[in-house]
Amino acid sequence: MRRGLEFKKKARIIIVDDNYEHLSGIKELIEIESDFDVVATATSASVAISLIKKYRPEIVLMDINMPEKDGLTAIAEIEKLDLGVRIIALTGYDDPDLIFRAMKIGAKGYILKTMASAQLIYAIDEVAAGKIYLPAALSSRFFEYFQKSFREENQELSDEENLLNYLTQREEEVLDLLTQGITYKGVAQKLFISETTVKTHVNNIFQKLQVNDRTQAVLYALNNGFLNRRKVKIAI
Amino acid sequence: MRRGLEFKKKARIIIVDDNYEHLSGIKELIEIESDFDVVATATSASVAISLIKKYRPEIVLMDINMPEKDGLTAIAEIEKLDLGVRIIALTGYDDPDLIFRAMKIGAKGYILKTMASAQLIYAIDEVAAGKIYLPAALSSRFFEYFQKSFREENQELSDEENLLNYLTQREEEVLDLLTQGITYKGVAQKLFISETTVKTHVNNIFQKLQVNDRTQAVLYALNNGFLNRRKVKIAI
């Protein structure tokens, strides 16, 4: 086939699809059109996982639309095993949410069953070579979804509405320390001011943020873009 | 040029680059190789913004590496204006963090200055057509970064390490209410139990999470996957 892989180790592949027709179709296609080695196939995620543990393939082609255990959780589980298996997700349609979630949990590629066989082979080639591959069309859809989620989630408050913008420099510093779970005494020490001064600042913060206690102030800060060492969190 | 745009309205473009050499280079290239209409150029972000307000171009080519006001904040500001301008980011190197941040704040494309001119024209074509365009190489880098951030941030704690898993049902309920900024009294009312019972639960929670106060417990919960109505937050 294309791209001299003859001298490389042939990538070993496991294919997972609950539809046996599709499964054998893809298997044949790969065996005919490429140099890859289909070492096993599975029609359910749970079987697939034990096969993966057994054969340690380089690549797994995983259908996402399966009953019982769905493909996404299967991918998550396989990734958690940390066997270095590179998973390519496979579906019938380009639902951006599916694409987003698959890539998020670690899929190294995503292709549609409707795509040409050459595209499939190319994707496997790329992923086997250590890259992450999304066809341009899917990549475009992914980014639309990606950006939409940020638009919606991020700027739900305008600058005037975001009460954090009314805090003074010092109040921000105090609040920043509070969002790290530090007590008033600790804040006082860190900022080299007295504890009563901290209390004064804190009370002003409460007024400005319209909250009643430390926990609420911290929550307000975190939910409204207090740019700390904040962690990335997107619910699956 | 390629792709019959003759009958379409020619896309109007503004180019922003603090390096005048580059600026005129790109300008010439676009004027020669494509049908697009370069309506203005700017060597600073602030000038660019007023030009954009004035000319309302379809496309903006924005260099990211600029002194003074940097390109990313400029993009954010332009996006905030919500003029329907589609921004393509432009840099010398493929720093994945830059790519990630640019796409996050709404860039519709990202290309390297080192890329062939045909690639640039193609990118503009695609973006002008309403798509989001990232060359395969950059897309790959983006996803590596994207996935790494999730790996690091999400499963930094194993199930045994995540102290939240040692909480009982009831303790979880209490903690959940605490993460909503509710006081002990409020929790007692919501759960139809006495306030002293709440205190008992809370103290047990503190023991299990190895923290000393309510705020720290809430922070621990939020940072370790207490899957609430939590918002998507990634610091720019």
Next chain:
DNA sequence: AAAGATTTAGACCATATGGTTTAGAAATTG
């Protein structure tokens, strides 16, 4: 049935936190 964990709840006490007021020093702005 016995053992164990969970949920409930009280007493008791110490301390941290929150509410309000006043006020001087320092920095900023007009």
Next chain:
DNA sequence: CAATTTCTAAACCATATGGTCTAAATCTTT
């Protein structure tokens, strides 16, 4: 320079929160 804002800090008090211990009722599990 005068006016304003910010930062500092104290006094005073009320209440919420945290620490520790004990213990009964309920539920789970063996």
